[in-house]
Every structure is written in structure tokens, then in C-alpha cells.
Amino acid sequence: GESVGLHLPTLSVQEGDNSIINCAYSNSASDYFIWYKQESGKGPQFIIDIRSNMDKRQGQRVTVLLNKTVKHLSLQIAATQPGDSAVYFCAEKLYTGKLIFGQGTTLQVKP
Template sequence: GESVGLHLPTLSVQEGDNSIINCAYSNSASDYFIWYKQESGKGPQFIIDIRSNMDKRQGQRVTVLLNKTVKHLSLQIAATQPGDSAVYFCAEEGQGGKLIFGQGTELSVKP
């Protein structure tokens, strides 16, 4: 079946450092991947997405890398700030557009 999993449930970084959050997926036919940020008590907020015909995509302070050979996805956050503290989910698009989510990684930024 389809599944998306995260390597680490928690990540603690110092303010100003770069953060890397990893994700593994199992469906090699998946075409579209998204990273969401979820703050406590709020719905997931879209961060960045990538299609399978790309291996890297950059946004503002964020970069998503896709390695289709090993079915691995990562989110890099540059110069991590306290406001980046949240749970980060990767998601894989399944049939009909429904998203298949991993369990999430909690990012904690220490001042």
C-alpha cells in the first residue's frame, strides 16, 4: 500500500542554524509531494511542493529535495527562526488527489 513516513519525530535546532527534515515514501509512481507546517491549534499551512520531474525546488528560506532513486524527500530551512517551530508534515498525492501524510516531525528552535 501507499505510505509516507518520517525518519525523526522531533528535531531541536539552535536559532540561526539550518534545519533538515527528512521523509521517506513508498509509492515510486507518486508524482507530487508537498510539505506542510502545522502550528498548535491551526490547520496545516502549505510551505512548498515539488513534482517528480524535478529534484530540487527553492522557496523563501526553504528548499525541497527529491531523490526518486531512494524515494526520499527532505525539507531544508535556512537560518531557522523561533517562528519556524511547528510540526512539519510531508504528504504524497494519491489517487484522486487525496494526500497521504506522514506522522510529522516536531521542530523546536532554541533561542
């Protein structure tokens, strides 16, 4: 079946440290993998995506790694800030445009 799962429901980090959020997926019929950030009372906000034929992509303070062999995706946030506190979702996009979301990891940043 289709599923994208996250390893930890909550991640607590110290401000300034790096954060790593992990995700496992099972569906191979996807062209992109995407990370979203959802703050309280808001909709998911696009952070970064990676095409299925890539294994690494970097953005501003964020890096996404894709390991297709073990169907694993991770989001690394450098120098985590209080404003990074949110729920993070991984999602895979199918060719139909449909997004299959993981369960979500809550990132808590301690000052």
C-alpha cells in the same frame, strides 16, 4: 501499501542554524510531494511542493529535495527562526487529489 514516513519525531535546532527534515515514501503513483507546517491549534499550512519529475525546488528560506531512486524527500530551512517551531509533515499527492501524509516531525527552535 501506502505510507510516507518521517525519520525523526523531534528535531531541536539553535536559532539561526539550518534545519533539515527528512521523509521516506513508498508509493510511486504520485504527481507531487508537498511539505506542510502545522502550528498548535491550526490546520496544516502549505510550505512548498515539488513535482515528481523534479529533484530540487527552492522557495523563500526553504528548499525541497527529492530523490526518487531511494524514495526520499527532505525539507531544508535556512536560518531557522523561532516562528518556524511547529510540526512538519511531508505528503504525497496522488492523481486523485488524495494526500498521503507522513507521521510528522516536531521542530523546536532554541533561542
